[in-house]
Amino acid sequence: MPDISIVIVTRNRVEALIQTLNTLLQLPEQPPIFVVDNQSTDDTVVRVRTLFPEVTLLALPENCGAAARNRGVAATQTPYVAFCDDDSYWAPRALTKAVAYFEAYPRVALLAGKVLVGPEHTLDPVCEALASSPLAPLVRMPGPAILGFLACGAIIRKTAFEAVGGFEQCFGIGGEEELLAVDLVTKGWGLTYVDDLIGYHFPAESRNPDRRMQVQTRNTLWFYSLRRPWPRVAGQWLRTGLHAVADANARKGWLEAFKRIPEIWAQRRVVPPGIEEQIRLLD
Known part of the structure; x- marks a missing residue:
């Protein structure tokens, strides 16, 4: 085997x-x-x-x-x-x-x-x-x-x-x-x-970049909501919302994320402080 x-x-x-x-x-x-x-x-x-x-x-x-x-x-x-x-x-x-x-x-x-x-x-x-x-x-x-x-x-x-x-x-x-x-x-x-x-x-040329950006925007908001402390969550939602005013893909991703936020928050488990510190180094 x-x-x-x-x-x-x-x-x-x-x-x-x-x-x-x-x-x-x-x-x-x-x-x-x-x-x-x-x-x-x-x-x-x-x-x-x-x-x-x-x-x-x-x-x-x-x-x-x-x-x-x-x-x-x-x-x-x-x-x-x-x-x-x-x-x-x-x-x-x-x-x-x-x-x-x-x-x-x-x-x-x-x-x-x-x-x-x-x-x-x-x-x-x-x-x-x-x-x-x-x-x-x-x-x-x-x-x-x-x-x-x-x-x-x-x-x-x-x-x-x-x-x-x-x-x-x-x-x-x-x-x-x-x-x-x-x-x-x-x-x-x-x-x-x-x-x-x-x-x-060998990524295909037929991929839909607009849809991919929408999904990545949505998933980033969900990730913050699932694992990050509340101040970081609020900041990310605000930044994405402001960006969404002028960007259609960000707007669609933001709305998709918002529609399922009660379900996402029900699964929320904030990471320990040491892991949060590592995430901030990459932010």
Whole structure:
């Protein structure tokens, strides 16, 4: 039994997914691959089952967004799980290195790899920020301590991931990583950036940047409301509201967040002061 699996979430992007699966199946580690389909309306389910019988396909009856990864992780039988998007994949031997890091650092829950974007292999700006993180490590780890990551470039310890509930159900896809990162650190786990774990990302031009900005705006407001002290919550809602006066995407995100605020506040658990101090360093 391998030590690590791959989980991919997809929706209506079968051509990109086929390319990704063809690449992942060539990895020397030969990890089990789980594809979680978020209620695609194209022929994703039929084509994956026909072309890739060795891949486990979970066809969801509804679009669960980022939380679909929780279903994929639950289906795996390995202690570690690497995430991919349907347009991203890991370099050969990256998963082998990840397993070695997890075994050597038992309090690390998540490894964030170096994500190279497009045919030019440009370093993702998020990785630049992770590499220069000012946070002090709270546990022993092989790289800088972080409080965020790119989901398509993350590898997780299954027990830690499931202990905090995985990705929040209502966040969809877009800025969903921050809440998970904070919850893991709050439980005493370490998250770190390791630049010799290489992943490649080929984001599609067809993505909807306006909708993505709306979701990220909404999720930021929800994150503050779920975990930050009240003065920080009020400040973020005010800043976003002022920005929304002139920005339609911010306005739509603000309104979406506001409509479900009683439900969000019912789940509110403010982080301890030490974790809040770390978050402020990044603010």
